[in-house]
Amino acid sequence: MFKLSKNSDCLETHYLDEEIIIEFFINKVAGNSTDQRVFLKSDGKRFSDGKTLKLQSGKKYVLKVEILPGRQLESISINNKPQNLIEIGKSKKNMMIYKCVFDTSKFKLTDDRQRDALVISCNIADVGIIILPVQCKFYSEEFSDRVKSGLTLESIEVIVTELRNLKTGEKESVAVSEARIKNFTNNNVKDNKKSKIMGTIRMEKKNRELPY
Numbered sequence: 001m002f003k004l005s006k007n008s009d010c011l012e013t014h015y016l017d018e019e020i021i022i023e024f025f026i027n028k029v030a031g032n033s034t035d036q037r038v039f040l041k042s043d044g045k046r047f048s049d050g051k052t053l054k055l056q057s058g059k060k061y062v063l064k065v066e067i068l069p070g071r072q073l074e075s076i077s078i079n080n081k082p083q084n085l086i087e088i089g090k091s092k093k094n095m096m097i098y099k100c101v102f103d104t105s106k107f108k109l110t111d112d113r114q115r116d117a118l119v120i121s122c123n124i125a126d127v128g129i130i131i132l133p134v135q136c137k138f139y140s141e142e143f144s145d146r147v148k149s150g151l152t153l154e155s156i157e158v159i160v161t162e163l164r165n166l167k168t169g170e171k172e173s174v175a176v177s178e179a180r181i182k183n184f185t186n187n188n189v190k191d192n193k194k195s196k197i198m199g200t201i202r203m204e205k206k207n208r209e210l211p212y
Contacts (some may be wrong), residue, residue, distance in 0.1 A: 043115075
């Protein structure tokens with residue numbers, strides 16, 4: 001999405017806003033089951049975010065990343081562990097698609113009545129490093145039944161806005177403008193009341209090491 005804007009200090013200089021949409025999809029590695037869904041727990045106002053991702057320790061999950069318009073995803077890590085990134089390719093909509101498989105075997109189990117974070121760190125060419133901590137609870141095998149119900153996760157969407165100077169072509173700024181969790185209701189209908197997770201996400205300069 002492009003949008004022209006004028007600088008209030010210099011009306012002769014025009015700027016171009018471009019939105020980059022990064023969408024994350026998380027599913028179980030199917031194994032013997034055909035149900036690959038991942039679920040959310042609705043927490044209300046008890047914790048910093050209203051919804052909690054439910055994952056099981058000792059399992060493998062597929063993370064798919066879609067970037068529109070297409071940008072190169074140079075690297076990705078999950079909870080400080082670099083992942084083997086697979087480039088699926090470019091769609092007809094000029095969207096770049098990637099995926100990786102991560103293992104939760106060494107993730108610490110979440111204590112009762114507590115929440116942890118699944119921290120996704122992405123290094124995107126010409127954008128920067130996006131660090132996305134998603135509120136999460138890691139369950140043991142003993143409580144595996146609890147990860148099989150709740151609100152079905154659709155995706156986690158992050159919108160980054162770039163501001164470019166039309167005169168020089170240079171990028172003036174880049175920032176996360178919105179981040180939200182999208183889910184389906186119990187009736188498998190898309191929930192329009194998306195849970196915002198703005199405030200937990202941040203960006204780092206590329207010449208710095210990933211903090212996660």
